[in-house]
Amino acid sequence: MSQANGKILLTLPRSKQLRPLIPLILANLPGASLRLAVSGSGEDFTRKTDDLLASIPTDQRSRVECVECDLTNFAQVKAAVAGATVVIHNGPGMHPLESEMGLNAVTASSEPGSSVKHFIFCSVIHPLRVKMTNHAAKLPVEERLIESGLGYTILRPTHVMQNLNLKAILETHKISIPYDPTILHGFVDLSDLQEVIMSVLQNPEKHNRATYELVGTNGSYDDAVVGAFATVTGDKFEVQKVAADDEKLKAMGMATPYQREACRRMLFYYTFRGLPGNSNVLRMLLGREPTDWVAFLQRELPKVSK
Numbered sequence: 683m684s685q686a687n688g689k690i691l692l693t694l695p696r697s698k699q700l701r702p703l704i705p706l707i708l709a710n711l712p713g714a715s716l717r718l719a720v721s722g723s724g725e726d727f728t729r730k731t732d733d734l735l736a737s738i739p740t741d742q743r744s745r746v747e748c749v750e751c752d753l754t755n756f757a758q759v760k761a762a763v764a765g766a767t768v769v770i771h772n773g774p775g776m777h778p779l780e781s782e783m784g785l786n787a788v789t790a791s792s793e794p795g796s797s798v799k800h801f802i803f804c805s806v807i808h809p810l811r812v813k814m815t816n817h818a819a820k821l822p823v824e825e826r827l828i829e830s831g832l833g834y835t836i837l838r839p840t841h842v843m844q845n846l847n848l849k850a851i852l853e854t855h856k857i858s859i860p861y862d863p864t865i866l867h868g869f870v871d872l873s874d875l876q877e878v879i880m881s882v883l884q885n886p887e888k889h890n891r892a893t894y895e896l897v898g899t900n901g902s903y904d905d906a907v908v909g910a911f912a913t914v915t916g917d918k919f920e921v922q923k924v925a926a927d928d929e930k931l932k933a934m935g936m937a938t939p940y941q942r943e944a945c946r947r948m949l950f951y952y953t954f955r956g957l958p959g960n961s962n963v964l965r966m967l968l969g970r971e972p973t974d975w976v977a978f979l980q981r982e983l984p985k986v987s988k
């Protein structure tokens with residue numbers, strides 16, 4: 683059985699990065715089935731599973747299985763991995779046990795008897811920038827994966843364009859950023875990232891033992907991003923730096939003190955260094971220019987202004 687025809691396990695199926703992959707896999711890999719490792723138990727698990735299945739056409743649901751999986755629990759991770767030929771792992775970025783979750787996924791996939799042939803790790807650009815805990819947490823996972831004997835591909839995307847709340851920006855004409863908006867930053871469109879993941883799934887051998895830094899475009903919010911909004915809409919937009927206080931961080935989903943501290947460290951780091959990189963690798967993988975801000979907004983703004 684080819685890997686693209688086997689069972690593909692997604693470990694963070696509700697995340698920004700992996701959720702949009704579900705329909706792409708179902709549409710483009712007709713021989714594949716999906717196992718979604720859903721966090722939570724009881725009613726929480728049911729709510730998340732219902733939410734995931736609701737977005738899958740009824741005639742495709744028999745190809746999708748949701749399993750309860752606490753990624754910190756090795757036995758549950760092992761059960762989720764059983765029978766899978768490909769694992770796509772993404773860890774929850776501001777979680778104190780993010781490394782352990784990734785190590786569990788790699789270890790379970792590489793144990794004797796495992797059917798996993800290829801492991802795709804969605805890491806982050808420059809995990810060696812260890813001053814950010816959500817970058818540092820990915821280094822040991824990359825190391826364990828490279829040493830595991832598994833076929834693997836490591837993807838290192840920079841900051842994704844989809845982090846912006848386009849609806850709020852269109853309503854207020856303000857782009858609120860909790861760090862210095864003049865800093866040079868790198869951005870990547872999630873659709874480009876998903877196109878790369880699909881290429882890896884379609885031809886894992888070709889991408890075996892590769893580590894790809896994925897940057898679509900570099901620029902700052904107060905120049906490239908605000909300029910792209912003006913170009914696409916013909917309107918004037920303003921960028922404002924907002925405080926990363928507890929209320930703001932809670933609104934960003936940082937529920938625990940650990941998450942808020944990790945997020946503050948990241949935002950402090952962004953203020954001085956940003957996350958720029960080079961787009962050559964993404965251009966090569968896509969075989970075209972990566973999506974820039976103007977193309978991204980031309981595609982996405984009509985969806986939110988309906």
Ligand SMILES: NC(=O)c1ccc[n+]([C@@H]2O[C@H](COP(=O)([O-])OP(=O)(O)OC[C@H]3O[C@@H](n4cnc5c(N)ncnc54)[C@H](OP(=O)(O)O)[C@@H]3O)[C@@H](O)[C@H]2O)c1
Nearest residue numbers: 696697698699721753773774775805806816839840841842
């Ligand atoms: N966003 C970016 O710009 C970006 C760029 C590069 C790399 N990354 C990395 O990509 C990863 C995901 O980021 P994202 O922005 O895509 O995340 P996201 O959309 O905010 O999703 C976070 C996910 O983490 C899950 N989660 C939280 N706690 C969990 C736990 N204890 N066990 C299992 N799952 C848990 C949540 O699952 P439920 O919904 O089921 O609760 C949610 O789906 C992070 O490691 C981040 O560092 C992000």
